[in-house]
Amino acid sequence: MANKQHDVPDIVVGRLPIYLRALSSMLAAGKQYTSSHELAVWLGISSTQIRKDLSHFGEFGKQGTGYSVIGLHDQLRQILHLDRExxxxxxxxxxxxxxxxxxxxxxxxxxxxxxxxxxxxxxxxxxxxxxxxxxxxxxxxxxxxxxxxxxxxxxxxxxxxxxxxxxxxxxxxxxxxxxxxxxxxxxxxxxxxxxxxxxxxxxxxxxx
Amino acid sequence: MANKQHDVPDIVVGRLPIYLRALSSMLAAGKQYTSSHELAVWLGISSTQIRKDLSHFGEFGKQGTGYSVIGLHDQLRQILHLDRExxxxxxxxxxxxxxxxxxxxxxxxxxxxxxxxxxxxxxxxxxxxxxxxxxxxxxxxxxxxxxxxxxxxxxxxxxxxxxxxxxxxxxxxxxxxxxxxxxxxxxxxxxxxxxxxxxxxxxxxxxx
The missing domain is CATH 3.40.50.720 (NAD(P)-binding Rossmann-like Domain)
Structure with missing residues (x-):
């Protein structure tokens, strides 16, 4: 799929819904924090790749505590324009x-x-x-x-x-x-x- | 998906069925020859990428005439182990x-x-x-x-x-x-x- 209007590679955009799906499962399980390493194990995608993908959209994690599950979840929903039906x-x-x-x-x-x-x-x-x-x-x-x-x-x-x-x-x-x-x-x-x-x-x- | 036993990148393997599907359509339409450029237009994948992907498995095209549709089709079926049900x-x-x-x-x-x-x-x-x-x-x-x-x-x-x-x-x-x-x-x-x-x-x- 061509990607002309945005500077984020299409393949990166394609992984965002996968991250969102994992974060939704974590939310449903009552998890508050996660890390690129934990996501990597869940998804079979390297933690370096995950951090690099997310870095296209700003700073998400905090040194030491990692990502807030609900925070990253909601930001990904917004980035993907899924904060509506x-x-x-x-x-x-x-x-x-x-x-x-x-x-x-x-x-x-x-x-x-x-x-x-x-x-x-x-x-x-x-x-x-x-x-x-x-x-x-x-x-x-x-x-x-x-x-x-x-x-x-x-x-x-x-x-x-x-x-x-x-x-x-x-x-x-x-x-x-x-x-x-x-x-x-x-x-x-x-x-x-x-x-x-x-x-x-x-x-x-x-x-x- | 991890790829330990073979040296072809998993993402390349994933494109082979897409090439095979296009070649099947060409066969059904009675086409005898095609080229990486024509496949590129059909599939929205660059011709360089297509040639590079196929080169993992040997020499397919001929300078000038391009690929035999049925030849490449049958070789891809074999590579993917689809020459059986x-x-x-x-x-x-x-x-x-x-x-x-x-x-x-x-x-x-x-x-x-x-x-x-x-x-x-x-x-x-x-x-x-x-x-x-x-x-x-x-x-x-x-x-x-x-x-x-x-x-x-x-x-x-x-x-x-x-x-x-x-x-x-x-x-x-x-x-x-x-x-x-x-x-x-x-x-x-x-x-x-x-x-x-x-x-x-x-x-x-x-x-x-």
Missing amino acids: WPLIVVGAGNIGNAVASYTGFARRGFRVVAVFDNDPVKISSLVGSFTVRSNSEIPAFTRANRVRHAMIAVPAQFAQEVADLLVASGILSILNYAPINLSVPDPVHVEYIDPVLHLQKMTYYLV | WPLIVVGAGNIGNAVASYTGFARRGFRVVAVFDNDPVKISSLVGSFTVRSNSEIPAFTRANRVRHAMIAVPAQFAQEVADLLVASGILSILNYAPINLSVPDPVHVEYIDPVLHLQKMTYYLV
């Missing part, structure tokens, strides 16, 4: 669309699914989780009216690019793509990919 | 377990779901996709009898570590974890993570 739409009401629309883990972490779309007449108006599936043709008006910036694509690979084009034209800026295909989007728009097979294939390299 | 089990018969057990995209890419497990008496013996859900207690015998090395964890976060421990004790070497929590596994075992929220959070950094 972002509406999120799902395009594609198949198995994956169903699973993400029903997933209860978004809310605590900054996102809320607000609508599910599909272009299959059989699926439109059916119920997916607690959502009545809407037609893809409603996407532009819906996203504008609700100031939606985030979308998930959960349609078959051959339709993913046309859905992405429609989303971009509708003002979406962040696309999480579950279709196993690379998407082409114009510059202010970001795409991330979820493809379980890539992970399985990578691990298989180490077998045999 | 790997059995895969799913633990957790909820929404995500359902979606992955019903996903038809594994087979062409080296994997086949062979069983779905859960520890909820209500779910055991119910049908998920074309699978009758088995009890978690059957995992050790099943994986040994079927020489299963790959598993997906799709259970709530609080149960993920105990499931991982059971999988490791049952001979599983590659775990794809959908639970939003870091797992601790002993050394020959690899874990990869799928957490859609991490991707959404990363992209949200670039908004506002």
